[in-house]
Amino acid sequence: MKQLHKILNEITELTLNIETNYPELYRSLDENPLTLPVIQHPHMDKEIMHEYLESLKQLLNHYLDEHKTAL
Numbered sequence: 001m002k003q004l005h006k007i008l009n010e011i012t013e014l015t016l017n018i019e020t021n022y023p024e025l026y027r028s029l030d031e032n033p034l035t036l037p038v039i040q041h042p043h044m045d046k047e048i049m050h051e052y053l054e055s056l057k058q059l060l061n062h063y064l065d066e067h068k069t070a071l
Helices: 002-021 025-030 046-070
Strands: none
Touching: 002 025, 002 046, 025 046
């Protein structure tokens, strides 16, 4: 459970970083209450959340790489 809590904290911190420092990227995340699962108990385990965290990291890294070359 500690591991899942750590992953969730990292997701929160990374998402806040994106929202604060890269608002144009944040808008493309499509994360709002309308996109949340509508089933009552969606299956969200440590592995799924870790994959999501990694996808956020990759998205930010790709964004930064593209914008470095544009400068």
